[in-house]
Amino acid sequence: MKKQAIPIARERRWRLAGVLGILLTGITLILSVDGLLVSTLAALVLTYMLNPILFRIERWGINRSFGTTLLFLVAFGLLVIVGLLLTPPLLEQTNSLVSEAPKYIDSIRNFSGKYDKVLSGYLQRYEINVGARVAAFIETSLGSFLEQLPAFAGRAFTVLLLIPFLAFFMLKDGRAVSRQLLSLVPNQFFELALSLSHQINVQIGGFIRARLLEAVIVGAVVYLGLWLVGAPYPAVLAVFAGITNLIPYVGPIVGVVPAIIITASNDWSTLEIAGVGSVYLIAQIIDILFVIPLVVARIVNLHPVTVVIAIVLGSQVLGVLGMLISIPVASVLKLTLTTFYGHMTQYRA
Amino acid sequence: MINYLWDNIFKKSGSASVKSLTLKGNVLFQDLGARELQLIESIVHQRNYQPGEYIFRQGEIGVGMYLLAKGAVDIIVDHGEAEETTDKQKSVLTKLTVGDFFGELALVEENGRRSASAVASTDCVLLGLFRPDLLHLLESHPEGGGKVALRLAEVLGRRLRETTDRIAVLKNELQHLQNQRSEP
Numbered sequence: 001m002k003k004q005a006i007p008i009a010r011e012r013r014w015r016l017a018g019v020l021g022i023l024l025t026g027i028t029l030i031l032s033v034d035g036l037l038v039s040t041l042a043a044l045v046l047t048y049m050l051n052p053i054l055f056r057i058e059r060w061g062i063n064r065s066f067g068t069t070l071l072f073l074v075a076f077g078l079l080v081i082v083g084l085l086l087t088p089p090l091l092e093q094t095n096s097l098v099s100e101a102p103k104y105i106d107s108i109r110n111f112s113g114k115y116d117k118v119l120s121g122y123l124q125r126y127e128i129n130v131g132a133r134v135a136a137f138i139e140t141s142l143g144s145f146l147e148q149l150p151a152f153a154g155r156a157f158t159v160l161l162l163i164p165f166l167a168f169f170m171l172k173d174g175r176a177v178s179r180q181l182l183s184l185v186p187n188q189f190f191e192l193a194l195s196l197s198h199q200i201n202v203q204i205g206g207f208i209r210a211r212l213l214e215a216v217i218v219g220a221v222v223y224l225g226l227w228l229v230g231a232p233y234p235a236v237l238a239v240f241a242g243i244t245n246l247i248p249y250v251g252p253i254v255g256v257v258p259a260i261i262i263t264a265s266n267d268w269s270t271l272e273i274a275g276v277g278s279v280y281l282i283a284q285i286i287d288i289l290f291v292i293p294l295v296v297a298r299i300v301n302l303h304p305v306t307v308v309i310a311i312v313l314g315s316q317v318l319g320v321l322g323m324l325i326s327i328p329v330a331s332v333l334k335l336t337l338t339t340f341y342g343h344m345t346q347y348r349a
Numbered sequence: 350m351i352n353y354l355w356d357n358i359f360k361k362s363g364s365a366s367v368k369s370l371t372l373k374g375n376v377l378f379q380d381l382g383a384r385e386l387q388l389i390e391s392i393v394h395q396r397n398y399q400p401g402e403y404i405f406r407q408g409e410i411g412v413g414m415y416l417l418a419k420g421a422v423d424i425i426v427d428h429g430e431a432e433e434t435t436d437k438q439k440s441v442l443t444k445l446t447v448g449d450f451f452g453e454l455a456l457v458e459e460n461g462r463r464s465a466s467a468v469a470s471t472d473c474v475l476l477g478l479f480r481p482d483l484l485h486l487l488e489s490h491p492e493g494g495g496k497v498a499l500r501l502a503e504v505l506g507r508r509l510r511e512t513t514d515r516i517a518v519l520k521n522e523l524q525h526l527q528n529q530r531s532e533p
Contacts, residue, residue, distance in 0.1 A: 007399065058489040179394065187398060191405060191412045191479070194394075198481035343409070 012186035019184045019193075035159045037318075041325060042159070043166035048205040049212065050075065050171060068172040072164065086235075093233040097262075107265035192343050199339070200332050207328050210295040215242040217291055218283045222255075225279030229272070231263055241280065245287070247323045248307055252287075256280040302331055368395065371418040371476055374448055377500045385493035392486060394477040398469035407466045411455030413479030420473030421446050425466045444470065456480050456501060 030036050050071055057067040178197060185193045219242025226234035237259050244255035256277065263276050302310070307327060314326030368390050372378050378389055395418075398404060404415060407427050415422075422445045428438045442465055445451060455461055456478070487494035 055489050059491065182394065187396060187402060187404070190394075190396065190477075191409070194479055194481065195410070195412045 015186040039162035046167040047170040093236045221283040380496045392482040398473040404467040414453040416476040418474040420471040
């Protein structure tokens with residue numbers, strides 16, 4: 001038995017180095033190639049959304065390759081129909097919003113200008129000009145955005161082409177690639193790696209589906225509420241609220257700001273603005289009382305402090321994208337560490 | 350073209366016959382048709398072990414079962430409390446050969462711990478069927494997955510009955526020994 005110990009240990013080391021090497025190369029490639037990170041993440045989201053449907057297609061006796069092709073054709077058709085239905089109002093509202101942007105910037109300048117006077121009264125030694133600074137910031141941001149628009153559009157086109165391409169192969173061959181990688185794992189860690197990959201898969205899949213459902217519910221409630229109170233651009237504001245809601249804690253606050261600015265700029269009364277605010281409040285109450293406890297919290301079991309630290313770290317490393325992916329990354333890291341720690345220290349009963 | 354390249358990157362090894370022969374001869378898969386067997390072939394993991402190498406250790410969390418396609422495996426129980434037990438504290442429960450399978454309880458028990466260790470006594474080829482793959486099979490192909498699950502339940506039931514019978518025999522022997530001791 002002892003004679004075999006050395007070759008087994010050597011083989012284990014090589015296999016482990018191979019697996020880690022492949023994983024690290026993949027991660028480096030994704031992080032270093034421009035646009036590949038966003039494409040891969042978006043393709044992952046698409047894969048996790050479509051996978052349950054593919055299971056149902058497989059139940060009809062259709063093989064995975066044909067099922068994936070069929071699913072993509074149907075999804076593409078649906079996307080075109082939904083796009084045709086939703087694009088005109090969204091485009092119309094966005095164009096209107098852009099054309100009226102100077103009005104809103106002026107409104108912010110005037111609004112904060114009032115408070116500048118009050119503050120200057122208290123702090124006479126300091127030159128306070130919040131209104132001008134905020135307006136300058138918005139103008140500069142808008143200007144640099146318009147300057148970078150051609151380059152951004154080019155990159156977006158590449159990303160949009162890559163997403164369905166990557167998602168197609170992730171759906172069709174994801175399991176095969178995962179099995180191939182698992183086959184390289186040393187025997188000693190094989191069951192652990194298999195179990196871990198399954199748990200990560202279930203957790204990320206559940207998390208993505210839950211958060212998207214949450215965003216849709218919040219977006220729908222905001223749309224309905226804004227439409228009822230007669231606020232302008234309900235579709236654009238609802239989509240924005242749904243997307244920003246994906247960022248925990250900060251997102252819902254960011255989501256409400258444009259609606260308040262727009263209604264305040266349109267000379268709405270304080271009561272009417274409070275009505276708009278209460279629409280977002282109702283959306284958040286529904287989210288906090290029903291959607292999060294029933295759907296999201298069961299999937300990710302992280303302490304609120306861990307969530308905040310993860311979001312801050314995510315924003316430092318990858319900006320808004322980092323904030324969006326910080327929670328699933330943190331939960332995967334927690335799962336991996338606890339599983340490995342459990343295996344190394346407590347596997348004996 | 351893309352499919353051609355992709356298929357070549359993930360080309361299957363030439364061990365499909367070993368796999369299919371082992372699976373066909375196993376009681377768990379005896380109700381399956383050719384297509385369903387192909388499906389099982391695609392989800393089992395083939396693993397090679399050297400003599401003396403542990404397949405799993407007693408106390409570890411088990412994820413699935415193994416079918417012996419080649420070689421022999423010893424099922425060992427550690428009686429020692431310490432982490433490193435000596436050979437004297439280990440006893441070989443049984444020796445398994447080609448066609449045998451073990452660890453099937455882990456397929457139905459989530460986070461259940463292995464009740465014994467499995468060690469390769471020769472060069473071994475094992476086919477592993479694991480809980481996540483069985484769950485996937487039940488979800489994507491409920492008919493085939495159901496047949497396997499039913500056979501699995503039958504095997505576990507039989508093993509439970511055998512264990513119950515063995516406990517009854519041991520209890521009788523214990524009673525007999527106690528009676529002998531109490532007699533003057």
